[in-house]
Amino acid sequence: MISNMTTGSPAGQIIRFSIPLLIGNVLQQIYFMTDMAIVSRTINPHAMAAVGATGAIGFLIFGFYFGLTNGFAVITAQRFGAQDFNGVRRSFVVSIELGIITTIAGTMLSLPIADALLKLMHTPADIHDNAVIYLTTFFYGTGAIVFYNLLACCIRALGDSWTPLCFLAFATVLNIVLDYIFILVFDMGIAGAAWATIASQVISVLLCFVYMYRFFPMLRPKWRDWKFDPAWAWQHLRIALPMGFQFSVTAIGVMVMQQQINEFGTVTVTAFTVGTRIEQLAVQPMFTIGIAIATFAAQNYGAKQFNRIRRGVFQASLICTIWCVISGAALIVFSRALVGIFLDTEAMPSVTEQAQYYICIVSTLFIVLAQLFIFRNVLQGVGHSFIPFMAGVIELIIRIAASIALAPRFGYSGVFWATPAAWIGATVLLACAYFWVFRGKEFREDAGLGRKKGELGIEL
Numbered sequence: 001m002i003s004n005m006t007t008g009s010p011a012g013q014i015i016r017f018s019i020p021l022l023i024g025n026v027l028q029q030i031y032f033m034t035d036m037a038i039v040s041r042t043i044n045p046h047a048m049a050a051v052g053a054t055g056a057i058g059f060l061i062f063g064f065y066f067g068l069t070n071g072f073a074v075i076t077a078q079r080f081g082a083q084d085f086n087g088v089r090r091s092f093v094v095s096i097e098l099g100i101i102t103t104i105a106g107t108m109l110s111l112p113i114a115d116a117l118l119k120l121m122h123t124p125a126d127i128h129d130n131a132v133i134y135l136t137t138f139f140y141g142t143g144a145i146v147f148y149n150l151l152a153c154c155i156r157a158l159g160d161s162w163t164p165l166c167f168l169a170f171a172t173v174l175n176i177v178l179d180y181i182f183i184l185v186f187d188m189g190i191a192g193a194a195w196a197t198i199a200s201q202v203i204s205v206l207l208c209f210v211y212m213y214r215f216f217p218m219l220r221p222k223w224r225d226w227k228f229d230p231a232w233a234w235q236h237l238r239i240a241l242p243m244g245f246q247f248s249v250t251a252i253g254v255m256v257m258q259q260q261i262n263e264f265g266t267v268t269v270t271a272f273t274v275g276t277r278i279e280q281l282a283v284q285p286m287f288t289i290g291i292a293i294a295t296f297a298a299q300n301y302g303a304k305q306f307n308r309i310r311r312g313v314f315q316a317s318l319i320c321t322i323w324c325v326i327s328g329a330a331l332i333v334f335s336r337a338l339v340g341i342f343l344d345t346e347a348m349p350s351v352t353e354q355a356q357y358y359i360c361i362v363s364t365l366f367i368v369l370a371q372l373f374i375f376r377n378v379l380q381g382v383g384h385s386f387i388p389f390m391a392g393v394i395e396l397i398i399r400i401a402a403s404i405a406l407a408p409r410f411g412y413s414g415v416f417w418a419t420p421a422a423w424i425g426a427t428v429l430l431a432c433a434y435f436w437v438f439r440g441k442e443f444r445e446d447a448g449l450g451r452k453k454g455e456l457g458i459e460l
Contacts, residue, residue, distance in 0.1 A: 005159050005296045006081055006303040010312035011319065014292045020165040021156075021288035027165075031172045032277060037342055038179050039193050047190050048342070049266050050130035052273025053123050056251060056258040057135060061110050063247030065146045068102060069095070070291075071240025073153035074298050074381060080158055081302025085218045092154050093225040094233050098240075099150045107142045114139060121259040124266050130190045137191045141198030148201050151208045154219065156295055163211070167204045174200040242385040246376075246392035253399030253422060260403045260415045268412045271351045274342045275358035275416075282331055283369060285323050289316050290373030297381030306443045313378050313434070320370035328363040335359045358416045365420040368427050375430035379437065387433040395426040 005013045040048035072095035079087035114135045123131050138145075148171070152164035175196055182192030212219055261272045293316050300308050331338070335356040339345055345352040376388045399422040406414025437443065 004081075005299045006305055006308070010296065010308060011315040014289060014296055014312055014316055015319070017156075017159065017161050017292040017295065018285075018288045020161040021291055022285055024161075024165040024168040025284040025288055026281065027169055027172045030281070031175055032280070034176055035179060035193055035197075036273070036277065038176075038183065039190065040342065042180075042183050043190060046127050046266065047130055049124075049270045049273060050127040050190060051134055051193070052276075053118070053121075053127055053131045053258070053262065053269055054135045054138075055273070055276070056121070056255040057114070057117050058138060059254055060248055060251035061106065061139070061142070062145055063251050064244040065102070065106070065142070066149055066244075067247040068240045068244035069099065069146065069150040069153045070294070071243035071380070071385060072098065072150065072236050073157040074239050074243075074294070074383065074385075075236050076154055077157035077295050077298035077381070078302035078383075081299030084302075088158070088218050089221060090225055090229075090232060091236070092219045093221045094229065094236055095150055095154060097226075097228060098233060098236060099146055103143045103146045106146075107139060110139045110142070111136060117255075121255055122262045124262060124269065126266060127269070134190050134194050137194035138198070141194070141201065144198050144201035144205055147205045148208070151205065151212065155212065155216070156291070157298070158216070158218075159295065159299070161292075167208050167211075170207070171200045171204040174203065239380070239383055239385045242389035243380055246385075246389040249389070249392040249396045250399075253396040253403075253418075256400045257403045257415060257418050260407045260418075261412065263407070264412045264415075267350050268354055270343075270348075271354035272358060272412075272416075274339055274351070275355040275362075277342070278331070278335075278338050278355075278359055279362050282327050282363065283366065285327070286320050286366070286370040286373050289320055289370075290377040292316075293374055294377035294381040297378045301382045306438070309378065309382070309443075310438060313374060316374050317371060320374065321367055324366040324370050328366045331363040332360050354412060357413060361416050362419055365423060368420065368423045372423055372427040372430060375427065375434045379430065379434060382437070382443075384433075384437055387437070388430065391426040391429045391433075394429050395422040398422045398425040 005017065036048050036051055039051055072091070076088055076091040076095070079085075079091055115132050118128060118131050118135065148167075152167070155161075155163050178196035178199055179193055182188045182196050186192060188195065258272075261268055293312060296312050297309050300306070300312075336345060336352065338359070339352050339355045343351060343355075372391075376391060379385070379387050399418050402418035402421045403415050406417060408414075410417075
């Protein structure tokens with residue numbers, strides 16, 4: 001259902017928008033965890049490690065597309081906030097055109113370098129071949145992944161976060177079913193897990209297109225809308241490219257970190273894979289509030305309600321802080337049980353110990369990560385995407401420096417500390433940038449309206 005986020009309680013709007021996002025992202029993370037558990041149980045634990053070894057490279061390629069499609073949707077949300085429905089439709093069309101161009105270019109570039117990237121990262125020999133198979137298979141399905149994200153982002157730009165959830169839930173269930181069919185029935189091995197994801201995404205994209213055409217009249221293109229407009233395309237790319245490169249820059253740091261992890265062998269690779277999967281599940285509430293604040297900020301920027309954006313940021317930060325305290329404590333207490341979802345903890349004590357150590361490190365600094373999500377997304381929502389890109393560069397530098405410097409002295413534990421160190425560096429820059437940007441002339445337009453009683457409180 002389309003929702004205008006320029007009215008009502010900021011906290012209430014953000015929470016209502018975040019709930020389906022959270023359910024969807026948790027479903028996706030549960031799928032990833034289930035997928036890895038299926039691979040581990042139906043093939044072997046080394047196959048699961050091979051999947052984990054591709055994570056950083058996948059983040060490099062698909063993270064770029066995730067940032068790019070979210071960047072396209074910023075313009076869509078701003079036009080919706082300004083009640084410019086022709087602009088909404090034109091933004092949707094140019095997003096599709098740019099999505100096609102970038103998908104073709106990205107697929108042609110990524111396929112030939114998959115093996116070289118895995119070698120560059122010193123992927124252990126006993127999992128290298130499976131990692132190549134899994135990664136190249138995923139690259140063949142780039143278009144399906146890109147267009148699912150693109151359609152979901154366009155729908156969310158209109159304030160509707162429930163419809164993408166429905167399609168994601170369908171894709172998740174279908175994914176799990178196809179995993180068993182492709183791996184066990186068709187005996188496709190590790191490639192079957194990748195093809196299952198691609199097939200479910202393709203079906204979801206087709207259904208999503210049909211649904212959008214049926215129920216979202218403002219997104220139905222007219223023939224004249226398909227005429228490519230370089231100036232209009234550049235308005236989208238000006239915001240989207242820094243957002244895409246921000247994820248890729250972050251991914252390069254993760255790749256260097258993964259390379260250092262790979263040096264310690266399959267045991268540490270497996271532990272790191274399990275630990276990061278559990279971490280990703282725990283941070284989903286913060287991540288989804290970040291996405292919500294981007295749409296909230298974009299719509300209110302289009303409507304020129306700048307004080308309302310400030311209130312939303314304050315309230316979102318308070319909500320995230322509460323979650324960080326609760327989830328961080330829970331992860332530390334139940335870390336062994338969570339690791340046991342993936343592994344036989346009694347049979348693999350070394351892997352279990354290392355995975356628990358990683359979980360304990362990152363969970364203590366979730367509060368920093370939450371502020372990173374909020375400041376980064378609000379800046380992107382108001383069109384300042386270059387600053388988050390530079391924060392990504394800072395994160396890259398710190399992650400690489402910490403990984404390389406700490407590994408020789410502290411072993412795998414030193415590499416594990418590179419992640420929270422990168423969070424701290426990026427968050428400091430983003431926080432300073434947020435306060436600097438929102439004190440600028442552009443954002444003083446409604447500053448003289450005054451603050452009503454309870455303006456910074458959380459009103460649901």
